[in-house]
Amino acid sequence: MTGEVVFLYAFDVGNEIVPAKVDRVLGRKAEPLDVRRDHTSPRAVTFHQPLAVEPEPACAIAGRPARTQVRVYDVGVVSVLFRVPVAADALAELVPFHRPTLADGRDLAAAAHEVCRQVVEDLGPTILKPAPVTDPEAYTVFCLADLGGPRDVPAWLAGQPAAVAGLLSDFDPDRLAPAQVSEVLRHQQSFERTDLVVVDWDAALVVDLSGYYDDVLFVLELANLQLEEFRVMDVTLDRHLTTAYALTEKRPGILIGGPSALLRQIRGLSVDVARLSDEVTHITKFLGDWYLARVYLSARERFHLGQWRTSVEERLDRLNDLYSVVRAEVGERRMLWLEIVIVVFFAIDLLAILVFKR
Numbered sequence: 001m002t003g004e005v006v007f008l009y010a011f012d013v014g015n016e017i018v019p020a021k022v023d024r025v026l027g028r029k030a031e032p033l034d035v036r037r038d039h040t041s042p043r044a045v046t047f048h049q050p051l052a053v054e055p056e057p058a059c060a061i062a063g064r065p066a067r068t069q070v071r072v073y074d075v076g077v078v079s080v081l082f083r084v085p086v087a088a089d090a091l092a093e094l095v096p097f098h099r100p101t102l103a104d105g106r107d108l109a110a111a112a113h114e115v116c117r118q119v120v121e122d123l124g125p126t127i128l129k130p131a132p133v134t135d136p137e138a139y140t141v142f143c144l145a146d147l148g149g150p151r152d153v154p155a156w157l158a159g160q161p162a163a164v165a166g167l168l169s170d171f172d173p174d175r176l177a178p179a180q181v182s183e184v185l186r187h188q189q190s191f192e193r194t195d196l197v198v199v200d201w202d203a204a205l206v207v208d209l210s211g212y213y214d215d216v217l218f219v220l221e222l223a224n225l226q227l228e229e230f231r232v233m234d235v236t237l238d239r240h241l242t243t244a245y246a247l248t249e250k251r252p253g254i255l256i257g258g259p260s261a262l263l264r265q266i267r268g269l270s271v272d273v274a275r276l277s278d279e280v281t282h283i284t285k286f287l288g289d290w291y292l293a294r295v296y297l298s299a300r301e302r303f304h305l306g307q308w309r310t311s312v313e314e315r316l317d318r319l320n321d322l323y324s325v326v327r328a329e330v331g332e333r334r335m336l337w338l339e340i341v342i343v344v345f346f347a348i349d350l351l352a353i354l355v356f357k358r
Contacts, residue, residue: 001089003144003207005097007082008221009112009136010228013120014076015129019051022072025122026055026115033071035218048222050079059111060103062096070119076127077225078119080112080136091160091167094142098170098203109138137228140203141220142167145211153196153207161185168200187298191291199298219292223299230308237315241322 022030032049050071059066061084069081088094100108116133150156157164165184166173173181187199194209197216204220206213300306 001091001144001148002087002146003085003142005084005086005094005100006141006143006217007084007100007108007112008139008141008224009080009109009116010138010221010225011078011080011113011116011133011136012076012131012228012232013078013116013123013133014127014131016076016127017072017074017123018126018128019072019074021126022051022123025051025053025070025072025119028053028055030072033218035215036212050074055115061100061108063103068115070115071221072119072123073225075225075229076131077229078116078123079221079225080115080119081221082108082112089148091163092173094167095170097142098140109136112136112138131232137224137231139220139224141206141217142203143206143208143213143217145208145213147207147209151209152193153209154190154193156207157185157188157196157198164198164205168198168203168205170202187302189291189294189298197295197298199295199302201302204299215292216295219296220299223296223303223305226300226305227303227308230305230312233312234308234315237312237319241315241318245322 024030030051030053033052034049050073052069052071054067054069059068059082061082064084064086066082066084069083071079071081073079082100084097084100086094086097102108102111113133113136116136120127120130120133147153147156161181162173162176165171165176165181168184169176169180184200185198189197195213196205196207198205199220206216206220208216
């Protein structure tokens with residue numbers, strides 16, 4: 001069997017990237033990604049097109065030449081892909097690719113991090129509200145274009161479910177319980193008898209005997225991107241909520257300026273996260289392709305994207321509640337200071353009357 005292993009790394013680099021201002025990335029002209037669709041879809045529905053480049057030279061992974069691809073998304077994400085051609089007699093031979101290293105011994109995630117750092121330098125001011133480049137959301141896709149004989153892919157899967165589950169789980173298939181095998185294979189889709197997609201939490205298997213599977217890869221890349229963004233939003237909201245709670249607990253010693261500054265911070269963060277959440281969710285509007293939509297739904301359920309979005313929305317609600325509390329407090333303090341000023345002026349006026357009468 002032949003194909004390739006694709007390693008996806010999604011990095012959050014800022015709140016937004018302005019595509020119109022992006023020219024060259026890694027020394028190459030950045031062009032909109034063009035992904036061909038081979039399945040039934042409405043003509044009016046278009047793919048989301050990030051800017052894409054394929055820099056040279058290629059790297060070597062596990063002693064094999066690999067292609068590097070970079071995609072720049074307007075939601076503030078840089079996606080780095082490494083694609084390694086493979087040939088094997090059995091699925092078990094692909095298991096070591098769960099722990100890839102470069103020819104010089106470096107970890108592949110570290111190499112992706114370095115590529116992302118260079119991309120961020122090239123993007124410069126096109127990144128709005130840049131963020132430190134932290135650990136990426138990683139995902140591995142095993143892609144096969146030739147099974148070495150079989151042409152009925154669903155039947156091929158039915159003949160070796162444990163081997164496929166072992167590959168995706170990075171575990172000895174002989175030790176897997178039937179329940180675990182069933183769980184790993186629960187999210188699978190096919191359009192023809194010559195293709196198959198099995199989506200698991202840490203890895204996916206994509207088989208297409210036509211040799212073209214970039215559209216499916218793109219769907220998995222988008223789902224991985226959404227997971228990264230929701231994870232970052234969730235952590236950011238947790239951090240800001242903790243800070244906001246700590247500041248509000250100190251409110252007896254804070255004058256008008258303190259709550260006002262906190263109010264602006266809370267409102268700004270709430271607006272930014274709500275907008276980003278909507279943009280990240282709507283990035284999959286292209287899914288008018290019914291088959292790709294089913295693949296995406298499998299990935300969304302496997303990655304628990306719905307739960308992540310709910311978690312973000314709940315924290316946004318708490319942030320908005322906190323905003324209302326602080327806003328009410330600001331209003332009360334302003335009224336208090338206004339009353340104090342009125343009393344002071346009244347006292348001064350009364351004192352002046354008494355003094356001048358004498």
